[in-house]
Amino acid sequence: MIAGRLRFETSHATEFVDVTKLVREEVRRSGLRTGRVHLQSLHTTVGLAINENEPLLLRDFQKLLERLAPGDVGYEHDDFARRYEISIDEPVNGHAHCRQLLLTGFATLLVEEGKLVLGRWQSVFAVELDGPRHRELALQLDGEFAPLSPAGRGFRGVRRELAPPGPAPQGGSPPSDSGAWVGTESELIELELARQLRVDPEPVAAPMRRLMEAGGKRLRPKLVQLTSQIGPRHDALRAASLAAAVELLHNATLVHDDYVDESTHRRGRPTVAAAEGAERAIAVGDYYFAKATRLIAEIGNTEVTSTMADALEAICAAQIDDVALRGAFPGDHDSYLRVVRGKTAALFAASCASGALLSDAPPEVVEALRRFGDLLGVAFQMADDMVDFSPSSGKPVGLDIRQRVLSLPLIYAAEDRSVGPEVRRLLAGSLGDEEVDRVTELVTASDALRRVGAEARGLVDAAVRELESIELDGLRPTLVGIARSAVDRTA
């Protein structure tokens, strides 16, 4: 089910606003194939009607309403002396309320084969009875929706789409968009993720839902959505489908990672392995690994499929390297970069490139975005490493040390002339609370965090430079903003 609002402005006291076209457009955008559209007026002086859009007939309707509920006969509702708590701008509109009583506030329209079922002369009207005002109709679509993959269907070129319903309007306060869905594409991702999880078997869906609901920055799907707007073929639904698949894939890898790292908590909640056991964690990871690859394949863009498959392979290979390197903890800069480019940056790069590929962006743009994602991914991981030493991150400080996770601040601290020997000695032994605290203290006292921060910012600068020579259809500031905020963070 999809919910949203239709918003419009009226220009007369009484006005028959034909919203048929708007409703048809929302049906087309939603991909509803067979089902129902429910409309509900959110005002006591706006009614709904289905009738013929013939100007003289509309004047007849208006006259009928005026005869049945004349405006000048005196209504008790308009006797403000007898009413309590009325606002200073309370309108004299008893007649409008009474006229609305003669209409309906609700309508259900049928949809078949993706089209609104209406007779030849039927139109859908929102009937303004106390205008002019800004008005709003609630709209819900339910039934069978087409898969989100067909090319060229719906949402093309629309930057702001589907939104969950907001609070009902108060006193005719003006909404903004005339006849448009409101909200952001990030909400479309959340809706698509929720939709995907809803159809999955509960033994796998429940743990994944808990993980996804616990948060996450959704950076990768955001990159997919943004870059999918760059080329000439922007389709928000296909982009949302790909973005959701990328997020599912990312979370599937996290489920296995947490088992490998023996992590007990992620995003403040028990990991799937800790809560449900290793066997369940492996199954959940496998299920969403497979599901994500299927969703990507179903999009039907071979370049996107290959790009994502390459990234997945890089992630798995790097994870093996990561574990192998723990024998030489904390490792060195080159090993660190090699692992991070696979474990983290590969999916960032693939997200950027695949969104652009989906939109038929030129090859030079795709490659520039791929490099942008690669650099951003490495910078992001460096910033993540620094968060481990931030008391304000909300996470336990020193977790990476305790788990012997590859971390650039630790590498730099171990190389440091003054604190290096002690850091190396401590890391070589068993790591209890005391040792972890001491290593944290040494890293913080050294130049390591400053060096990592500078290196991360340098990578972001390089990433931003990749965007300078390509046409990005006005999205450069947003991408740059994401890149900067990825490293300027404490959590």
Add this chain to the structure above:
Amino acid sequence: MRALRCSAAPSIWTTWSPNLSPRIPAVPVGVLERELDRLEGLWGEGLSDTYRSYLESVSSHEPEMQPKLALAAALIEVGIRLQGLGGHAAPATTLLMGDLCLARASRLLADNATQAVQVAFAKAIEGVSAAAAAGKPSRPVRELLVHAFSAAA
């Protein structure tokens, strides 16, 4: 260039004795060489047998695709077995090797299989893992994958 190599996790083979035939070649040269990067140890320890068992199932596909499709199926079967899916969870390093098998298979399918085959394979893994998560038995992986080939060919 990848400097690191990880040997195949041998622990799984203690519970699964591959029927290593002297007729089976070592790592096949050419078409599959790249695809066995990091997995060479597995080839020698049973992946080759599994690979051969799928060759017949891919006979209806383009000849040049057949080895890669058979290898993809074999990697999925071996990968799932390495992970311990539906049984006892594998140790971390073995799980990661299983993950790499699945990822490699996914890439092989992405580069060589039709969309229908890719989808059928993914659905097979979804089915097996959903059953494992629910603690229910599943049809044998090989049966599912062979069916995926035939259904989508």
